[in-house]
Amino acid sequence: MAARTVLNTARRFPYTFAPALARAFGVEVSAIAIMLGAVQGVSLLSPLFGSLGDRFGYRKMMVTGLTLLFPLTLLAFSLPFYMLFILAVTASVGKALFDPSIQAYIGHRLPPERHGLGMGIIELAWSAATFLGVPVIGYLMEWWDYRAPFVALGVAGLIFALLLHGRMPVVNEEKEDIERPSLGSILTLIAGNPATKWALGVGFFISMANDGLFVVYGGYLEDNFGLGLSALGLATIAIGASEAAGEGATALFADKIGLRRALGLGCFSSAAAYFLLPFLSSSLYASLFGLAFIFLTFEFSVVVSFSLFIGLLPRARGTFIASYIAAMGLGR
Numbered sequence: 001m002a003a004r005t006v007l008n009t010a011r012r013f014p015y016t017f018a019p020a021l022a023r024a025f026g027v028e029v030s031a032i033a034i035m036l037g038a039v040q041g042v043s044l045l046s047p048l049f050g051s052l053g054d055r056f057g058y059r060k061m062m063v064t065g066l067t068l069l070f071p072l073t074l075l076a077f078s079l080p081f082y083m084l085f086i087l088a089v090t091a092s093v094g095k096a097l098f099d100p101s102i103q104a105y106i107g108h109r110l111p112p113e114r115h116g117l118g119m120g121i122i123e124l125a126w127s128a129a130t131f132l133g134v135p136v137i138g139y140l141m142e143w144w145d146y147r148a149p150f151v152a153l154g155v156a157g158l159i160f161a162l163l164l165h166g167r168m169p170v171v172n173e174e175k176e177d178i179e180r181p182s183l184g185s186i187l188t189l190i191a192g193n194p195a196t197k198w199a200l201g202v203g204f205f206i207s208m209a210n211d212g213l214f215v216v217y218g219g220y221l222e223d224n225f226g227l228g229l230s231a232l233g234l235a236t237i238a239i240g241a242s243e244a245a246g247e248g249a250t251a252l253f254a255d256k257i258g259l260r261r262a263l264g265l266g267c268f269s270s271a272a273a274y275f276l277l278p279f280l281s282s283s284l285y286a287s288l289f290g291l292a293f294i295f296l297t298f299e300f301s302v303v304v305s306f307s308l309f310i311g312l313l314p315r316a317r318g319t320f321i322a323s324y325i326a327a328m329g330l331g332r
Contacts, residue, residue: 003066003160004102004125007095009133010069010153011039014088016134017141024146025081035085039092043329049093050100050322051186058108058318061101063165068094069157075150087150094157100325104317107310109169113255115307116262120251123303127244130237186316190323199309200327206267206305207331209274210298217291225284235288242292246299250307254300259308266301273297302328 014021018032025031053061071087106118140148190196221235254262273294280286306321313320 001122001125001128003062003164004098004122005128005133006069006153006156006160007065007091007098008125008129009137010072010091010157011095012129013134013137013149014039017137020141021084021146025084027081031081035088038085038089040329040332042089042092042096044326046096046100046322046326046329047187047319048322049096050104050318050320050325051316052097053101053104053318054186054316057170058101058105059164059168059170061097061318062105062168063161065094065096065098065101066157066161066164068097070154070161072150072157073154076147091153096322096325100318100322103306103310103321107314107317107321112311115310116254116259116304117251119303119307119310120247120249120254123247123250123299123306124244127240127247130240131244186313186319187323189313189316190320193313196309196312196320196323199305199312200324202263202267202305203324203327204331206270206298206301207328209270210294211332213274213291213294221284221287224281224287235291238288238292239295242296243299246296246301247303249296249300250303254304254307259304262304263301263308266297266304269297270294270301 014032014036018029018036022029022032049061069091071090075084075087102122103119106122107115110118137149137152140152190200218235250262257265273290277287277290277294280290306324309324310317310321
C-alpha cells in the first residue's frame with residue numbers, strides 16, 4: 001500500500017500544483033495540462049502492460065514500475081520542460097505496469113472470499129495520496145523548491161522497488177509451472193467471453209458518469225454558493241474522505257455481503273445519488289452531502305468491481321484488469 005501511495009502521489013500532485021510547476025519551468029499552465037493529458041493517455045495502453053505481468057511475473061512488473069520513478073531525480077538539475085514531459089510519461093508507464101500487477105497479485109494470493117478485503121486495503125493508497133502524499137509534496141516545495149518532490153518520489157520509488165524485490169513472495173514464475181499466454185491469445189479470450197465484455201461496459205459507464213460530475217462540481221459549488229478557492233479546497237478534502245470511506249467499506253463489508261450483491265448495491269446507490277443531487281441544490285450542506293455520497297458510492301462500486309472481476313479470467317488476471325482500467329479511461 002505504501003509503494004502504491006508513492007505512485008499515486010506522483011500521479012496526483014501535478015494537478016494540484018500545476019500553476020507552480022508552470023512557473024518553475026517557464027511555460028503556460030496549458031502546457032502542463034497537455035502533459036497531464038499524455039500521462040492519462042498511457043492508461044489506454046494498459047492491456048499491453050498488464051499482459052507483461054501475466055507473462056513474466058507480477059512482482060517483476062511491480063518492481064519495474066517503481067523503478068521507473070527513479071529517473072525523476074534527474075529533475076534535481078535545472079532541466080527544460082520537455083524533460084519533465086518525458087519523465088512524467090515514463091513514470092506513468094511505471095504506474096501502468098504496477099497497478100494491474102498488484103491487483104492481479106492480490107487475486108492470485110488471496111481466496112475469492114477475501115478479494116474485497118485485499119482490494120479495499122490496497123485501494124486506500126488512492127485516498128492516502130490526497131491526505132498524505134500531496135500535502136507532503138507541498139511542504140517539500142516550500143522547504144526547497146519545485147525540484148524537491150521529484151527527488152523524493154524518485155528515491156522513494158527505488159527504495160520500495162528494492163523492498164518488494166527482497167521481501168514480496170513470488171507468484172507466476174517458472175517454478176510454479178503457470179502458463180504464460182501471449183497478449184493476442186488473451187485479448188481473443190476476453191473478446192470471446194460475454195462476462196468480460198459486460199464487465200468492461202460496467203467500467204466504462206460508471207467512470208463516464210463520475211467524471212462528468214468531477215469536472216463540473218467545482219463550478220457548480222462556486223456558481224451556486226459563491227465558494228472561494230479555500231472553501232473549494234475543503235470540499236475536495238471532504239470528497240477525499242468519501243473516497244477513503246468507500247475503500248474502507250469495501251474492505252469491511254463487500255466480502256460479507258457477496259461481491260455481486262455489493263456491486264449491484266453500489267451501482268444502484270450511485271444512480272440514486274446522481275438523481276437526487278439536483279434536488280439538494282438549495283442548500284450548501286445538502287449539496288456537499290450529496291457530492292460526498294456520490295463519491296463514496298462511486299469508489300465503493302469501483303473497488304468492488306475490481307474485487308469481483310479479478311476472478312473472471314484467472315489465466316490472464318493482469319491483462320483483463322488492465323483492459324478494465326483502459327475501459328474506465330475511455331469513459332473519461
